[in-house]
Amino acid sequence: MNKRRICYIVTGIISILFIIFITVLILSQTVFKPKYPILQTLSSTVDGVSTHVSPPLDVQLNFTLTLQMLVKNPNVADFAYKTVENSVFYRDRLVGNLTLPSSSLPAKGSVILLCPLVLQIDKFVADLGDVIQDILQRKIVIETKANMPGIITVLGIFKVHVKTVSHCKLELSFPTMAIERQVCELDAKL
Numbered sequence: 001m002n003k004r005r006i007c008y009i010v011t012g013i014i015s016i017l018f019i020i021f022i023t024v025l026i027l028s029q030t031v032f033k034p035k036y037p038i039l040q041t042l043s044s045t046v047d048g049v050s051t052h053v054s055p056p057l058d059v060q061l062n063f064t065l066t067l068q069m070l071v072k073n074p075n076v077a078d079f080a081y082k083t084v085e086n087s088v089f090y091r092d093r094l095v096g097n098l099t100l101p102s103s104s105l106p107a108k109g110s111v112i113l114l115c116p117l118v119l120q121i122d123k124f125v126a127d128l129g130d131v132i133q134d135i136l137q138r139k140i141v142i143e144t145k146a147n148m149p150g151i152i153t154v155l156g157i158f159k160v161h162v163k164t165v166s167h168c169k170l171e172l173s174f175p176t177m178a179i180e181r182q183v184c185e186l187d188a189k190l
């Protein structure tokens with residue numbers, strides 16, 4: 001082989017590698033570009049309500065809040081979440097929590113998770129006077145926070161860490177604990 005021929009072959013190989021590189025780069029920025037997974041609270045239900053109120057100091061507020069959550073993977077790539085940590089707050093105090101185990105979703109996959117939170121609101125509240133005030137106004141406001149850290153695996157090689165958080169604010173009416181209003185928002189970080 002003469003020098004010129006070797007030169008052609010080397011140039012050819014470099015061009016092919018370059019084209020493959022550009023193609024992978026473009027695909028990873030378009031079709032395979034990681035998108036936020038969706039974590040949405042579809043609905044919430046209350047059951048097992050058991051209350052006992054005799055002011056000023058004896059207030060018991062027990063119920064189970066079950067969140068129905070949708071996890072959706074919009075990616076053309078696998079998504080694995082480590083956990084779904086659910087916390088419930090009443091007046092900024094943690095009153096209940098539940099951590100769901102890890103799982104993974106295939107490309108474009110989705111799943112509905114049920115998250116039953118057993119709450120005993122009075123137990124964790126600093127000032128029972130606040131609870132009594134809410135009871136007199138027949139309105140209890142609680143907030144839920146679901147935290148879903150996970151990894152998107154693009155083309156089976158690139159791993160992208162994502163964190164999705166969903167907040168909801170629920171207004172319950174006392175004494176039935178029926179859910180009057182539910183406002184949720186989604187927050188995700190790549």
Ligand SMILES: *[C@@H]1O[C@H](CO)[C@@H](O)[C@H](O)[C@H]1NC(C)=O
Nearest residue numbers: 049050051052060061062120
């Ligand atoms: C609320 O739950 C606690 C713990 O399970 C229990 O001790 C208490 O009696 C319950 N209160 C009512 C009113 O059901």
Ligand SMILES: *[C@@H]1O[C@H](CO)[C@@H](O)[C@H](O)[C@H]1NC(C)=O
Nearest residue numbers: 093094095096097098118124
């Ligand atoms: C949160 O979960 C842990 C572990 O299950 C439990 O020990 C703790 O009491 C929970 N906190 C509340 C406020 O429910």
